[in-house]
Amino acid sequence: MTLRSTLLTASIVAFIAGAAHAEDWFPYKAMKTEPPFATDGKQEEVSYMPLAKASQPWKICVSFPHMKDAYWLGVDYGVVDEAKRLGVSMNLLNAGGYTELNTQISQIEDCVANGAQAVVIGAISFDGLNNLVTEINKKGIPVIDVVNGISSPNVTAKSLVSFYTMGQSAGEYLAKKHPAGSKEVKVGWFPGPAGAGWVEAANRGFLDAVKGSALKVLDAKYGDTGKEVQQKLVEDVLQANPDIGYVAGTAVTAEAAQGVIRERGLQGKVDLMAFYMTPGVYEGIKRGFILAAPADSMVIQGRIAIDQAVRILEKKDYIKHVGPKIFVVDQQNVNSVPRTSILPPDDFKPVFKVN
Known part of the structure; x- marks a missing residue:
């Protein structure tokens, strides 16, 4: 054949x-x-x-x-x-x-x-x-x-997949919301563990996509994709930047940040964006806690x-x-995308x- x-x-x-x-x-x-x-x-x-x-x-x-x-x-x-x-x-x-x-x-x-x-x-x-x-x-x-x-x-x-494209898709999604000439919005950026090929590719894609927009991306905060590591990084950035508009980064970042955002009463003030999909991100999008994520x-x-x-x-x-x-899942299409096309079964x- x-x-x-x-x-x-x-x-x-x-x-x-x-x-x-x-x-x-x-x-x-x-x-x-x-x-x-x-x-x-x-x-x-x-x-x-x-x-x-x-x-x-x-x-x-x-x-x-x-x-x-x-x-x-x-x-x-x-x-x-x-x-x-x-x-x-x-x-x-x-x-x-x-x-x-x-x-x-x-x-x-x-x-x-x-x-x-x-x-x-x-x-x-x-x-x-x-x-x-x-x-x-x-x-x-x-x-x-x-x-x-x-x-x-x-x-x-x-x-x-191209993690450059994954990062780019996430960046483009946010950039469309904040085009050049609109009010500047700060973005905390958490690409994952330094040195990993997928992280460096996603970092380039995200930063390239937001060029020329009203988004101001803060210095990247690298770290292992363990929940505790990512939660600590998010807490530190929020502490140093109380006027931040977005937390964007790994799926673990978005998952871990949900609790931090709720605890600090920042719902509606700080939105979350992941550059890849996990069951936790999928559920976060469905519940309205996470804005969107590309699915790979x-x-x-x-x-x-x-x-x-x-x-x-x-x-x-x-x-x-x-x-x-690759395609982006957000609150507009999350209920029409078959979960099993992008994620493992719940009981696996x-x-x-x-x-």
């Missing part, structure tokens, strides 16, 4: 938003980057179709930065459910946080030593895994870069990464650089092994 026949353009195949059931998440509206891995590559809309089944129970190793928040729980659901659907073995590793690069490297090394036939990495650092990727590549083991981004040219495939369909990124790994192992056609199409608990 050719790539043309398996990955039809969206104009030919109708887009199914992607339900929670593995059987019918596809086809999914996605964006392919050409040439692959190019920062200035052109994006082309495709309708992603995975394989029906793997030819054998391949051993796939998956590494995440942490499982501290609902975002990575969503990616976990994607890789777990797709591994089950395809009939492959999956072992998921949790490094423990964005400060734990050495842990992530050693965990992956151990997984490869124990017979992993493909490795899917949600990277802690954009550049810090490059030597490891090269070593794995030399063994003939495919490496799939999922969600966060790795700068190494030796990765085999990428299943991710993290579940689908996990699913595609597993499908790419199997396609590569079976020497079948695959898209080297692809990710779900972390799963680390699929046999």
Whole structure:
């Protein structure tokens, strides 16, 4: 079967938003980057179709930065459910946080030593895994870069969205509300852990999008995406800037800031904006506590990464650089967007092994 026949353009195949059931998440509206891995590559809309089944129970190793928040729980659901659907073995590793690069490297090394036939990495650092990727590549083991981004040219495939576009989408949403010439509004900006590829990309996208608007973005406050870290950063910025109009940043920032805003009686004075979606952000938007957030369909990124790994192992056609199409969810459309197209089921608990 050719790539043309398996990955039809969206104009030919109708887009199914992607339900929670593995059987019918596809086809999914996605964006392919050409040439692959190019920062200035052109994006082309495709309708992603995975394989029906793997030819054998391949051993796939998956590494995440942490499982501290609902975002990575969503990616976990994607890789777990797709591994089950395809009939492959999956072992998921949790490094423990964005400060734990050495842990992530050693965990992956151990997984490869124990017979992993493909490795899917949600990277802690954009550049810090490059030597490891090269070593794995030399063994003939495919490496799939999922969600966060790795700068190494030796990765085999990428299943991710442009976090530049995610940050840009959030910035554009706010900039439209405060065009040039209107009253200046201060924005506290919390892009996430310094040095992570997705954070730096989102930071550039957000700042580029607000240029020329009436928004004044305060100096970025970087920090791990643990709730306590983000809450403390928000409290400090609010203390130093009582006239702030927005708190914008990671999904954890927006989730943590809801309680701070309520406690300080700032509802209606300080609005919250996230540059990616989690269940907590989704519920916050529904309840009117969070303004909006772009959705990157993290579940689908996990699913595609597993499908790419199997396609590569079976020497079948695959898209080297692809990710779900981004769209913004706000209080106007939140009730019409199927929750299961962008988030894991409510009752999903972390799963680390699929046999």
